[in-house]
Amino acid sequence: MAATPQLQLRCCAASGCRSAGSAALQAALLAARDQLGGAAEAVTIKPVGCLRLCGRGPLVALDRRGGDGQEPSAGSTELYAELTPEQAPALLAAATGLGEAPTAQRLDPAHPFFALQKPVVLEGCGVVNPESIDDALAHGTYAQLRRVLLECTPEQVRDQVKRSGLRGRGGAGYPSGLKWDTVALQPPGPRYVVCNADEGDPGAFMDRSVLESDPHRLIEGMAIAAYAVGAEQGYVYVRAEYPLAIERLRLALRQARGKGLLGSGIAGSSFNLRLEVRVGAGAYVCGEETALLASIQGQRGTPRPRPPYPAQKGLWDAPTLINNVETLTSIPVILREGGDWYASIGTEGSKGTKVFALSGAVANTGLVEVPMGTTLRTVVQTIGGGVPGADGPDGGVKAVQTGGPSGGCIPAHLLDTPVDYESLKALGSMMGSGGLVVMGETTSMPEVARHFMRFSVNESCGKCVPCRAGTVQLAHLLDRFVERRATLADLERLEELCTMVGATSLCGLGQAAPNPVLSTLRYFRQEYQAACRDPDQCEPLDACVLQEVTR
Amino acid sequence: MSVHTLTVDGMEVAVPEGATLLDAVRAAGVELPTLCHLDGLSPVGACRLCLVEMETSGHLQPACATAAGEGMAVLTQTPQLQHYRRMAVELFFAEGNHVCAFCVANGNCELQDVAVAVGMDHSRFPYQYPNRRVDASHPRFAIDHHRCILCTRCVRVCDEIEGAHVWDVANRGGECSIIAGLDQPWGEVQACTSCGKCVDVCPTGAIFRKDDTTAEKEANRERPQLLRSAREQHQWQNQ
The missing domain is CATH 3.10.20.600 (Ubiquitin-like (UB roll))
Incomplete structure (x- = not known):
């Protein structure tokens, strides 16, 4: 056995590659293996999560392991992109040394895109089979939960998180250890732990990839968090637009319950935890924590003024720990390697x-x-x-x-x-x-600002007037710039209203809604000035910008 | 009862524990405009008119929905706050169809009052002239959505005081509207007890009695507070 190298094909089965046809490719690989027989039969074909280069899917990684079954090293892995089902036999033949690999499809794993990455949260993404708890267990998932339950007090867990310097990955960057302490130190009573997986920013798919690629790691992180703050009930709030993530997460929860890793007396300890999935109904604002909690409670998903913060009064007025997917998924690694290890990565103020x-x-x-x-x-x-x-x-x-x-x-x-x-x-x-x-370079910045402002108009919950009516007025003002019929007074009004909406809106989404306008005004003001009906009235312009307008 | 002392515009005030910043501001004798807030109903902090500045952090907080704490120092009338309040009122006017001259609430309208209070005599933002509905299906009352400012007082009074929950909010953003029942004509909603509390608390002429014409609406905006203190503290109006 030691003489023959083990071969493994890891096929990306996350949304990006699936939309590029990874399901058909995997089926073709399985069929080709049966057809080829012989050496090909020893090739393991395994669906995995995201292999990173989503733009060139479907992606397949080929591992040539040493005979001792050790993990593949970087040098022994080949990566193939944009494969078609027709190329499946050729790939298998190449893997077993019987033919030429489709070199045009082969990627260089030493390319900076792969080489400069440091997988911590994504450690298991593209390695484990997201639909198999056995595979997850074989890769060490849930080991930290078991260890923590048997060896550590909740204080010790929180201490490691504090030492790690981890900050909330949902965007605001609040120190996670501090948040955990706040929840844990509330007066005795029920507590909840909530995972915010309502990832709604256009162009953001980190949380989706984690949920689709390594759901057990998130569950482990949540269970550790629940233990650290004393919660026995938790929710994962996922947006309905992520059907595959929801499917895999639900499957993972069932598997974890089946293995006694969720439920009563987890891993032989006295710790109990019930986790449920709550599916959003298509509201961006439900990514805001207080709106998310209202939505979990079955109410209209609108934010409420803070304080009190969810850490003090959250779900059903009980202290609630709410963290983002990426934050919670970092937890098992932090506990495995230690908070100090995590804190050694990154910068002074932003660790990891x-x-x-x-x-x-x-x-x-x-x-x-x-x-x-x-x-x-x-x-x-x-x-x-x-x-x-x-x-x-x-x-x-x-x-x-x-x-x-x-x-x-x-x-x-x-x-x-x-x-x-x-x-x-x-x-x-x-x-x-x-x-x-x-x-x-061909992007028009007022158009970018308008695009995002229209997004905010559509996604405003309508509770407070600066966001509900202010974003509408901002979008109209931006129309005037995009259509090049603005005046200098419009520019002043735009800035004035941006400041007002930012300062007075109820929740973070309204407060941040003017940012796309303010930042483009800050760095690309000339484009706004050039869009005025009478650009001569504006401050002196670059000749080239004027040329562009008159052209 | 424990007491919190804090300063409002530099003036020291003492309020009982559990009081809001708005209570403290009023205790200091300072007038703060409010629209969504109404004594006796739960606060929502939606109209942003009662925003005050926390002196130490510079943060703005809605006075109606923020608990007063020991040692807090708030500013209520900074030029910036006055500027924001004026803009908020402008946004309210530009967002709906508010024409005082033939409104049932003319002269008894809180939106009109705050416009005067913040010195808003015209809106610099273009009027949106939304195409909204009028629902006159109820035998005694009617709702004209053109005049609605989405303060949700009607939603809260019907839910919290009357216990009928006839009203709610549908849709989102600028498309938000107050709906009766399951978005039915008001007259068809059997849960409605025709108590008229929503008419009494509506700050504008959006919900009104059908008998009233221009400038004839009389509102009884103390009603929720009277009912609440009657129920909770057994204090009745005739005692």
């Missing part, structure tokens, strides 16, 4: 890694996990490969949009900014949940 969903005008689109503090240039140009077909120092990038409709556009000349909470905030954008949309 961050998952980004890279999309837009960029050569390599997909899922990227990098240490905090990596520069945007590294992410967009080195990892992302810049704008296809463009060159120049900034790789044809005009701006990078982070944080979705709550974030802002960072211009190309600031691409050397390190990715961390404070740096992005200082630029008028925000970390957000991790959507990173690259914009090429």
Whole structure:
């Protein structure tokens, strides 16, 4: 046995690759294996989660393991992209040494897109079979939950999270350890733990990928969180637009209950936890924590003023820990490697890694996990490969949009900014949940601002007047700029109203709704001025911008 | 009973525990405009007119929905707050179809009052002229959605005081509207007891008695508070 190398084909079965035909490809691989027989029969074909380079799906990884069954090292793995079912026999033949591999489809695992990634949250993504708890257990999932329940007190768990410096990955970046402490230290009584998987930012698919690729790791993280704060009931709030994620999560919950990893007396301890999935009904605002909690309670999904914060009064007025998917999925690794290990990654104020969903005008689109503090240039140009077909120092990038409709556009000349909470905030954008949309030089910034403002108009819950009526007025004002019939007074009014909506809206979504306008005004003001009906009245303009207008 | 002391615009006030910032502001004798808030109903903090600035952090908080705490210091009349309030009222006027001259509530309208209070004599934002409905199916009352400012007082009084929950909010954003029953004509909603509390608490002329014509609406906006104190503290009006 030791002489023959073990062969394994990992086929991506997450949404991105599925939409590119990965299901047909996997079926073709299985059929080809049966047909080829012989050496091919020893090849394991396994569905896995996201293999990162979503833009070139369906992706398949080929592992050539040593005979001792050890994990594949980077050098022994080959990666293939954009495979068709017709190429399945050729791939299998190549794997068993009987033919030529489809070289055009072969990717270089040493390419920066793969080499510069640091998988922590995504450690199991693309490795484990998301539909098999046995495979998850074989890869060490639930080991930390068992260990923590037997060996650690809740205080010790919270201490590790505090030491790790982990901050909320949903966007706001609140220190997770502090939040856990706040919930744990409330007066005795029931508590809840909630996972926010209502990922709604356009261009963001990090949470979806985790749910579809490694749901057991999230469940383990949630169970550890519940133990640390003393909760016995939890909910995962997933948006209905993620059917595959919901299906796999529900399956994973059933499997975990079946193995005694959820329910009563988990893993032989006295700890009980019930976890349920709640499916959203298509409201972006339900990603806001108080609206999400109202929705779980069966009420209209609208935010309420804070304080009291959910950590004090959340679900049914009980202390509630609410964390994002990525935050909770980081927990098992933090406990395995220790809080100090996690804190050694990243920057002073932002520890650990961050998952980004890279999309837009960029050569390599997909899922990227990098240490905090990596520069945007590294992410967009080195990892992302810049704008296809463009060159120049900034790789044809005009701006990078982070944080979705709550974030802002960072211009190309600031691409050397390190990715961390404070740096992005200082630029008028925000970390957000991790959507990173690259914009090429032909993008019109007032149009980008209008696009996001229209999103906010559609998604405003309508509770408070600045967001409900203010975003409508902002969108109308932006129409005037896009249609080049604005006046200088419109520009003043636009800024004035942006400030008012940002300062007075009830929830974070309303408060952040003007950010796309404010950040484009900050870095691309000339485009707004050029859109005025009488540009001469504006401050002096670049000659080139004027030319563009008159052309 | 424990007491919290705090300052409002530099003035020291003491309020009982459980009081809101709005109670404290009123205790200091300061007038703060409100629209969605009504004594006796649960606060929602939606109209943003009673926003006050927390002196230390600079954060803005709705006075109606924020608990007063020991040692808090709030500012209620900074130029910035006054500016925001004016803009909020402008947004209210631009969003609906508010024509005082032939409104049933003319002269007895809280939206009109706050416009005067914040000095809003015209809106700089273009009027949206939304195409909304009028529902006159109820035998005694009617609702004109053009005048509705979505304060949800009717929703709350019907749910919290009358216990009928005839009203609710449908849709979202600018499409939000108050609905009766399961979005039925008001007259067909059997849960409605015709108590008229929603008429009494409506800050504008959106919900009115059919007998009333221009400027004839009389509202009884103290009713929820009177009923609440009657039930909870057994204090009756005639005692």
